[in-house]
Amino acid sequence: MARAGLTVERVVVAGAELADRVGFEHVTVAAVARGFGVQTASLYSHVKSSQDLKTRIALYALEELADLVADALAGRAGRDALGAFADAYRDYAARHPGRYDATRLRLDAETAAASAGVRHAQMTRAILRGYDLTEPEQTHAVRMLGSVFHGYISLEAAGGFSHTAVDAQQSWDWIIDSLDTLLRHGGARPTT
């Protein structure tokens, strides 16, 4: 019988697409196999386990997202860069909710260190270079930006902002403006 021509890549991409359609948590080896019209067991020649499949989807999404963010950032600085950076994340989450969820999969230390997650951290730091922060503060700021963007996106995805009349886009813009203002003033600096 004809072969489906599976490869690790095709399996992972199919998994990512499935995630966007049905949610990352519903991605299963069996479901991906159905998509290819092959037996579930057949996928085990390409991925080691269900966990392995999910990890590969996460790494794929992390890479893809890092590329998009890098593009968005090209040639920008300051508030402009901050906004482009934030929007790239939010757009990706809106366009590929399953993949975005995948990027939040908990990876073990060495997998994480070898992943595109490192590029994400570097890009965040690159943006902060446009502000005037000394070292311990820069790390704090990296964490704050990561927290705000990730938190906002996941609360928005969970429907947390749909019960109030205020537009989610307006809040997003306001938050980015606020962060910009904050960073230009050096962060926590106690008010005199």
Add this chain to the structure above:
Amino acid sequence: MARAGLTVERVVVAGAELADRVGFEHVTVAAVARGFGVQTASLYSHVKSSQDLKTRIALYALEELADLVADALAGRAGRDALGAFADAYRDYAARHPGRYDATRLRLDAETAAASAGVRHAQMTRAILRGYDLTEPEQTHAVRMLGSVFHGYISLEAAGGFSHTAVDAQQSWDWIIDSLDTLLRHGGARPTT
């Protein structure tokens, strides 16, 4: 044979404790049943489904957390209240990771509206009353605080901050100080 004396409450509490031990995503009707030494099917007299069990655990945790936050907030205002609020969330997540995860379960609109989630939103607004924000901004600020705290806690739980030397507690304090400064200045206000 002796009965285990199950009730919905005992099942839910056992589920919450299990979540803290093995992670919310590994909470299963079968695992909870094992904990009681009864057959899996027996739990179905108390909860409708696996989903129902998880939802009940989420509502329970949301309630418990709201109580803790309310206590922490009592008699405080300003930066003091903001810090106590933030710490209450972070402490709960550290002490009860499984339950904290449960609070992030996606609830349908009516379940959410009847949940303690409403109290959480009210308490956030109560803190912001200590700052001087007009209405559209107050909603933006509610969203920002929710995003930062939730984002920070979940990134920290995912091990995202363990690769850098800078202490997570220091970043947390710096972030709270920064938010306080920002709010006292009215948020996004463009710098002159």
Add this chain to the structure above:
DNA sequence: CCCATTTGCCTAATCCATTTAGGCAATCCC
């Protein structure tokens, strides 16, 4: 162009979680 090697996909089987149906016995309450 054919045979050997590789390898892609299959069948079969096991294990475990979810869920429903139906039954017996412990408990409650009058």
Add this chain to the structure above:
DNA sequence: GGGATTGCCTAAATGGATTAGGCAAATGGG
């Protein structure tokens, strides 16, 4: 104490995860 209730059980169907082992299709060297 006896009837009604209900807690927990057995049985069984469904479906995902995973392993072992086999056949056939693709590939490439002679």
